[in-house]
Amino acid sequence: MTTHSPRVFSGMQPTGNLTLGNYLGALVNFVALQEREEFERLYCVVDLHAITTAQEPAALARATREVAAAYIASGLDPKRSIIFNQSRVSAHAELGWIFTCVARMGWLNRMTQFKEKAGKHKENASVGLFSYPTLMAADILAYRATHVPVGEDQKQHLELTRDIAAKFNNDFNVPDFFPLPEPLIQPDTARIMSLRDGKNKMSKSDPSDMSRINLTDDADLIAQKIRKAKTDPEPLPSEPDGLAERPEAQNLIGIFAALSGVSVTEVLAEYGGQGFGAFKPALADLTVAKIAPIGDEMRRLMETPDEIDAVLADGAERAAALARPILREIYDTLGLIGGGSA
């Protein structure tokens, strides 16, 4: 039984345009949690994670502000949720190092995301890309966060966070020092897939822009991408079972259900028996209605970057105030005299 008060932490990388996958898999959940008064909420733009792969500095700074703008445009209120960028709060990097000394090589060797991202060029990948999950554990545990809203692709990293927390508690004989954080995954939108290949997840770093809907795409581009989305020649089934083995159809129906807030069964009750020629225009209209206003608001916010910077600075101050006493205890527990005080 944990004694930790309910606290939510999550983040997104400023590695390009946020996608419909980021939105439905995580952001919608961030915003919904804002209505749950029992939680304190921290939403981070994880810029230190972004540099695990090469980033052009000016583009990174812009993308960092753009993710903050996406948070706000999607409905996060900087007064009710702490919004900040990771590099501004040194606790992340400090605890990240400590956790690279707690985590075991064998644990990290099992991480599938490293294998996917490093691909055939493992020897040339940065050490940071390999140890990424230890920094993610630090992001969460620097605040003793108890709940983490994420998409399914992050589930394995969160299990590693729990392993690190348990090992620390055990090794230093401090039971319940860290909570074992729980993932909050929305089953229906856990994995939004690429528009070009229903077997790959929609990703902001996919080389093909046609594979994803970006939150900043305008109405015409959204409609064009949906029109060109890969499908199969069969009409839509009337029951969810009929979507098995049809990954592209399943993905598009899932997106429709998530954006309209109804179940897949209800969508199929309406469109079952019809072809994609009838379904795609309805999906395009719905996506434009939900996503284009977010893009418009992001563009408006990006015209006043100083206001975004003020939100990030204020959020970082509040986040640092939460992390500081926890980090102090960590240094003391490890016997690191005066650690983190410079």
Ligand code: AQP
């Ligand atoms: N396709 C997706 N479906 C559902 N959820 C998704 N998420 C990402 N893609 C999908 C969730 O979005 C949050 C932020 O992700 P991230 O910025 O940490 O990066 P990622 O998971 O690696 O996502 P990307 O878009 O594929 O980024 P790049 O291309 O930079 O690697 C997470 O909660 C994630 O689960």
